Amino acid sequence: MSLRFSVLRKPLIHGDKSLAQVTDDVARPLETGPTTLWWSAFIISVAVLILGVVAVTYEIMTGIGTWGLNKTVGWAFDITNFVFWVGIGHAGTLISAILFLFRQRWRTSINRSAEAMTIFAVMCAGIFPLIHLGRPWLFFWIAPYPNLRGSLWVNFRSPLLWDFFAISTYFTISLVFWYIGLIPDMATLRDRATTKIKKVVYRLMSFGWTGSMRTWHRYEVVYLLLAALATPLVLSVHSIVSMDFATSVIPGWHSTIFPPYFVAGAVFSGFAMVLTLMIIARKVLRYEEYITIDHIEKMCKIVLVTGGIVALSYGIEMFMAWYSVNEYERFVFLNRALGPYAWAFWIMVACNVAIPQLLWIKKLRRSLVTVFIISIFINIGMWFERFVIIVTSLHRDFLPSSWVMYKPTIIEIATLAGSFGLFFTLFLLFARFIPFIAIGEVKGVLNYGRNAGKSVSLSTKTD
Amino acid sequence: MDRPLIIGVFTNEHDIVGAVKETRASGYNIYDVYTPYAVHGLDEAMGLKPSRLTYVCFLFALLGLATAIVTQFWIGSIDWPLNVGGKPFNSLPAYLPVAFELTVLFGGLGVVFVMLFRSKLFPGKKERSIHPRVTDDRFVLVLEVSDAVTDENIVRSLWENYSVEEVSRMEEMA
Numbered sequence: 001m002s003l004r005f006s007v008l009r010k011p012l013i014h015g016d017k018s019l020a021q022v023t024d025d026v027a028r029p030l031e032t033g034p035t036t037l038w039w040s041a042f043i044i045s046v047a048v049l050i051l052g053v054v055a056v057t058y059e060i061m062t063g064i065g066t067w068g069l070n071k072t073v074g075w076a077f078d079i080t081n082f083v084f085w086v087g088i089g090h091a092g093t094l095i096s097a098i099l100f101l102f103r104q105r106w107r108t109s110i111n112r113s114a115e116a117m118t119i120f121a122v123m124c125a126g127i128f129p130l131i132h133l134g135r136p137w138l139f140f141w142i143a144p145y146p147n148l149r150g151s152l153w154v155n156f157r158s159p160l161l162w163d164f165f166a167i168s169t170y171f172t173i174s175l176v177f178w179y180i181g182l183i184p185d186m187a188t189l190r191d192r193a194t195t196k197i198k199k200v201v202y203r204l205m206s207f208g209w210t211g212s213m214r215t216w217h218r219y220e221v222v223y224l225l226l227a228a229l230a231t232p233l234v235l236s237v238h239s240i241v242s243m244d245f246a247t248s249v250i251p252g253w254h255s256t257i258f259p260p261y262f263v264a265g266a267v268f269s270g271f272a273m274v275l276t277l278m279i280i281a282r283k284v285l286r287y288e289e290y291i292t293i294d295h296i297e298k299m300c301k302i303v304l305v306t307g308g309i310v311a312l313s314y315g316i317e318m319f320m321a322w323y324s325v326n327e328y329e330r331f332v333f334l335n336r337a338l339g340p341y342a343w344a345f346w347i348m349v350a351c352n353v354a355i356p357q358l359l360w361i362k363k364l365r366r367s368l369v370t371v372f373i374i375s376i377f378i379n380i381g382m383w384f385e386r387f388v389i390i391v392t393s394l395h396r397d398f399l400p401s402s403w404v405m406y407k408p409t410i411i412e413i414a415t416l417a418g419s420f421g422l423f424f425t426l427f428l429l430f431a432r433f434i435p436f437i438a439i440g441e442v443k444g445v446l447n448y449g450r451n452a453g454k455s456v457s458l459s460t461k462t463d
Numbered sequence: 464m465d466r467p468l469i470i471g472v473f474t475n476e477h478d479i480v481g482a483v484k485e486t487r488a489s490g491y492n493i494y495d496v497y498t499p500y501a502v503h504g505l506d507e508a509m510g511l512k513p514s515r516l517t518y519v520c521f522l523f524a525l526l527g528l529a530t531a532i533v534t535q536f537w538i539g540s541i542d543w544p545l546n547v548g549g550k551p552f553n554s555l556p557a558y559l560p561v562a563f564e565l566t567v568l569f570g571g572l573g574v575v576f577v578m579l580f581r582s583k584l585f586p587g588k589k590e591r592s593i594h595p596r597v598t599d600d601r602f603v604l605v606l607e608v609s610d611a612v613t614d615e616n617i618v619r620s621l622w623e624n625y626s627v628e629e630v631s632r633m634e635e636m637a
Contacts, residue, residue: 019475019499019600144538153538157547162560169564173571180575187590188499188598207579208588211597213496215582217506221514222578226571229520233567240560443500447476 009449012106015289019443023188026437029285030189034432037284045424052418055411056131064134066411073394073406078132079244080386081416084269085125085423086167086241087262087382090234091270092118093174094302096181097230100223105448106298108441109290113281114274115178116434120426121273122171124419129163131415159243166240173233177226180219183209184440238266245389252332252393257316264309268352269382271303275375277427279368281436290437293366300365303378307356310385314353328398336392340405344388351381468494468633469615471604471622472594476502478625479602483508485621486604491612497593497603516581520574527569531562593633601628608632 017025034042059066069076092114099107130136142164144154154161187209190202209215239259246258275296282291321333336345355377364370396403430436473479476498483496483505493509539545540552550557579585594603604622606612619630 020596023599144534150543153543153545155545155547156535156539156561157550157554157557159560162564165561165564169568172568176571176575183584184500184598190590191592191595191598203590204587206590207584207586208590209584209598210590210592211497211499212582213498213502213505213509214511215584216498216501217511218514218516218578218582220501220506221516222574225517225520225574229524229567229571232563236560236563236567243560440500444503 010294011449012109012292012294012445013290013442013448014292017289017446019446022443022446023192023439025287025290026185026435026439026442027189027192029431030433030435031194038428038432042425042428045421045428048417048421049425050418050421051414052421055414055418056127059131059411059415060136064132066409068407068409068412070404070406072397072402072404073391075394076387076391076406077408077412077416078128080383080390081419082125082128083241083262083386083390084383085121085128085419086238087266087269087386088273089118089121089125089170089174089270090238090263090266091274092116092121093170093230093234094267094270095274096177097227097234100227101231104298105445106295108445109287109292109295109437110274110278110299111441112178112181112434112438113277113430113436115174115181116430117274117277117427118174118270119171119178120423120430121270122167122174123426124423126167126171127419127422129160159240159247162240163244166237170233170237173226173230177230180222180226181438181441182434183207184211184219185435185438187211188439189435235263238262245393250393251326251328252336252389255317255320257313257320261310261313261317264306264313265382265385268303268306268310269378271299271306272375272378272382275299275303275371276379279372279375281431285431285436287437290442293368296368296371297362297365300359300371303356303375304359307352307359307378311353314349331396332393335396336388339392339396341388341392341395344384345392348381348384348388351377352385355381467608469606469608469612469618470593470631470633471618471627472629473602473604473622473625474600474628476505476602478627479604480505480508482604482622482625482627485624486606486618489621491606491618492609494605494607496605497597499598499600499602502602516574516578519577520570523573523577524566524570526573527565527567528562530569531565532558535561 013022015021067077092111095107095114096111096118100111130139133139142154142161144156183206186202186206190199190206193199193202239262242258242262245253246255248254278291278299279296282288318333321329324330336342355374358364358370358374364374391406395406471482473482479496479498480502483493486493487508487510496505496509498505535558536553539554539558544552593605594601597603606618608614612618615630615632619627622630
């Protein structure tokens, strides 16, 4: 008989909660009416979303010519946004799957909302390649299905097709993983529902969950398997996104470092977004005892590590450009740092390399205001990273007579804004109607780090 | 489930694990245990066999892999061989990303559907609730009335060591 409890471990959940208190606390925002703050945030988000819908509708009715693309720069804003949003999604899967495999039990307070963020971010990302098709109603042509055109199949050697498979698999598996985690919580809400309509909806969503240990037993296995599948999946997704660039022969893109570099960047930007959202949410939803400063600090450490990998990758890219003695490669990197888009490059370096170094200081990692500001800088910096990679590699190509500058049109900017509108609309609806914290999982870690010997029955707990 | 049930309600995970162990050690068959969260070690205490779902997942993943490889080879080399940059028609390395994605997709969806099917969970199913607070903060141990257990008083004393909150007999599950 050995005690699992160590005096060195701090409790993950503060406030000495009982099981029932956890249920009450998490369910509270769902059972009280929406606050004025929620309504104002929601109205702003929907307004921005409508702006995006208008821009996209105009673009689809008129054509891709409404964007600032030209014959030299064929990819720019749209693909930047796509890569940015897919990257945001990666933190959710890292928290839900990779931290689960590494038995980081603090993840239970944030995994539900981070996974929701993943799903919404991937939805935002999916819009961009779709509208870039120009004729988005023919999007299904990218699926390999027997058709009346031959059958004329898709090209399985194209990274763009790999992307289609990667993103759709990623979205499906993330959604299923998230929903499986949600079933026991839906049953909790069902059993405490006061109105008939709530009872019916939650019964529909809880799949008849009773809390039977025989079901839990299978459920746990499936949860572990999904985590094990999602882990290589998430690494593959941004690797494949990076291959959209890396398999081309464009200087600045044609690089074997791209897959790990993109994955680290994705996790880096995703955690910045998680931090941005959590710092607001814990305050607004009054979850400070669940999403504690320790959680914020741990996430800051992950930001620091992945940010370090990103900084190293920047350095290696520069070094390889010089070391390769390839004049085009060298030109592209000099042009990035000193050319007409140097401002974007230096914003990227400042936001992604310089500013995150502040997180080495413990005091700053534990200061919510500082972390919030740093997370916003990283979000901006990572957006610019994709912009720099895409636009600066294209705008001065092999033929100086076709060198141009790219400038986004108002339609493109409205579309980017609209994607943020969609993201925040969905996230606000999520916070309003679905338990923000995984009730069932938090209950499982409630005893973590609690003082042993408080209850006599604790001594029967064996390893 | 024709026979009546005997249920014991506990208030924390250590009690339920202890009670389950002792009930089994005393030779009674446990019908099921209901808990608000997956209690660590309770499956072992109940003597549940390791789930075979891992094999299910593996087989589905294999099916996904096979589907992807066969489809891509058939399309690329047999049905419509297309010359892309002079590369061979059956270029396996290029097929790996899609093969990997379908492996994960089939494995993940397959094991989830089998789990839902095996546990008889489906949207809108009417739950058979053993105790109203089992999804909140109560842990319920359920025995079936049998030759060994004829009424609740036989196990009451056993469970009292684990501060059982309530012992009752249930004629039929709601």
